[in-house]
Amino acid sequence: MTYLIETYGCQMNAAESAALKKIFAACGWEETADADAAHLVVLNTCAVRETAEERFLARLAIHAARKKMRAKSGRPLAVAVAGCVAERLGDALKERGADFVLGAKARGPLEALLARWGEPENAPVCRPPFGAFYDDYHVPGSHKSFVPIMNGCNNFCSYCIVPYVRGREVSRSPSAIIAEIDRLANEGVREITLLGQNVNSYHWTGGIGQDKAFSPRSDADFVAAADFAALTRLVAQAVEDGPIRWVRFLSSHPKNMTGTIIKALAGHPCFCRHIHLPVQHGSNRILAAMNRRYTREDYCALVRALREAMPGVTLSTDILVGFPGETEEDVEAVLSLMDEVRFLYAYMYHYNPREGTAAYGLPGRIPDEVKKARLARIIETQGAHTVECLKKRLGSRVTALVEGPSRNDAGELLCRTEHDEQVVVKASGIKPGEFIEVSLDALAGNTFRGTRVGNGT
Numbered sequence: 001m002t003y004l005i006e007t008y009g010c011q012m013n014a015a016e017s018a019a020l021k022k023i024f025a026a027c028g029w030e031e032t033a034d035a036d037a038a039h040l041v042v043l044n045t046c047a048v049r050e051t052a053e054e055r056f057l058a059r060l061a062i063h064a065a066r067k068k069m070r071a072k073s074g075r076p077l078a079v080a081v082a083g084c085v086a087e088r089l090g091d092a093l094k095e096r097g098a099d100f101v102l103g104a105k106a107r108g109p110l111e112a113l114l115a116r117w118g119e120p121e122n123a124p125v126c127r128p129p130f131g132a133f134y135d136d137y138h139v140p141g142s143h144k145s146f147v148p149i150m151n152g153c154n155n156f157c158s159y160c161i162v163p164y165v166r167g168r169e170v171s172r173s174p175s176a177i178i179a180e181i182d183r184l185a186n187e188g189v190r191e192i193t194l195l196g197q198n199v200n201s202y203h204w205t206g207g208i209g210q211d212k213a214f215s216p217r218s219d220a221d222f223v224a225a226a227d228f229a230a231l232t233r234l235v236a237q238a239v240e241d242g243p244i245r246w247v248r249f250l251s252s253h254p255k256n257m258t259g260t261i262i263k264a265l266a267g268h269p270c271f272c273r274h275i276h277l278p279v280q281h282g283s284n285r286i287l288a289a290m291n292r293r294y295t296r297e298d299y300c301a302l303v304r305a306l307r308e309a310m311p312g313v314t315l316s317t318d319i320l321v322g323f324p325g326e327t328e329e330d331v332e333a334v335l336s337l338m339d340e341v342r343f344l345y346a347y348m349y350h351y352n353p354r355e356g357t358a359a360y361g362l363p364g365r366i367p368d369e370v371k372k373a374r375l376a377r378i379i380e381t382q383g384a385h386t387v388e389c390l391k392k393r394l395g396s397r398v399t400a401l402v403e404g405p406s407r408n409d410a411g412e413l414l415c416r417t418e419h420d421e422q423v424v425v426k427a428s429g430i431k432p433g434e435f436i437e438v439s440l441d442a443l444a445g446n447t448f449r450g451t452r453v454g455n456g457t
């Protein structure tokens with residue numbers, strides 16, 4: 001039996017698609033890139049923006065039409081929808097051509113779904129976990145891996161649909177996290193990213209009695225692994241002296257970035273000196289309307305604390321402009337915050353109303369052309385800041401992780417630094433997953449050109 005997965009949206013969906021592929025493989029299914037050859041198409045969806053949902057619905061319509069054609073020629077095709085749109089629209093998707101709706105919180109139905117095609121006496125037993133997490137998210141052969149540590153969000157930022165589709169926060173048990181990291185180390189993984197909608201509000205309340213599978217280095221470690229700061233220490237201990245050298249995490253909420261977490265990160269060099277810290281806006285009035293629960297002064301103080309604790313740390317962010325009621329003065333506040341912080345890069349969007357969120361009914365919607373013009377100013381400013389940050393690094397000698405051949409020249413390697421900068425190096429005989437020492441010689445766009453000056457230590 002063959003299947004095809006189309007994945008949309010965030011890294012959590014990418015990680016969950018990797019986990020789904022493991023389950024398919026365990027059930028004896030083969031992946032195909034050809035929808036016409038597949039017995040089952042799975043669409044792993046994103047509902048964060050209306051445009052993403054519309055794109056998915058267009059894909060669903062294409063697969064539904066293919067399904068009808070295939071039924072006529074006696075080659076049935078089934079379509080499953082997983083992820084956030086499955087959660088948001090539920091069984092209504094069946095009227096649009098879906099046969100199965102898996103949802104972001106209900107993973108169990110996959111077992112029944114696969115069993116439908118299996119021959120019970122011969123088919124391998126497939127028991128995907130029931131609950132918020134899978135067991136294994138690793139893409140075989142990759143030197144990088146996501147490790148989900150929590151799922152869902154309790155924050156209810158007024159523009160965001162995530163808490164409604166992903167549900168409230170659920171933290172993964174420390175035993176499952178460490179067991180997965182140990183497995184990844186055995187597979188030779190070099191870099192992991194702890195993943196969740198709001199990783200720094202990680203909060204494990206299961207207690208030792210509910211997590212018997214774990215063999216902690218000491219009981220004290222285990223009991224202490226109740227929050228993100230404690231988890232970082234446990235993760236650092238798990239990767240120490242092993243092949244996993246770099247640990248990243250995504251995404252953090254500024255209000256949850258405590259001094260204890262900063263101290264824990266600073267104390268463990270395995271945590272890369274790059275942090276993605278979504279600010280969203282620079283005006284206190286808009287931040288309050290967004291329900292972000294920090295001020296620009298709080299955010300800037302946090303940036304100073306991070307830079308003091310981890311000299312050289314780079315920061316990236318998310319910025320959302322065009323929120324209802326936003327004035328030109330508010331836009332100036334975003335620009336002045338960007339000037340103050342100097343982000344290495346930013347994901348920048350303009351606001352789009354999402355039905356079901358608190359901001360949906362707010363007065364003062366900004367016309368599309370104004371939103372676009374404001375976004376263009378933000379993008380231009382960030383472009384200048386990115387170049388400025390990168391230029392300051394020219395001439396440095398850094399460690400970089402080899403990701404693979406560069407897009408333009410197979411004789412060159414694309415590498416990434418711990419600060420999340422890209423560097424292209426001419427070198428041979430080096431494989432993805434190796435660390436090398438590189439001098440940052442020149443800039444081409446936002447990518448460094450570098451020279452290999454040694455092996456990574």
Ligand code: SF4
Pocket residue numbers: 153154155156157160161162163197198253
């Ligand atoms: S923190 Fe806010 S923006 Fe992020 S997922 Fe939660 S509700 Fe959405």
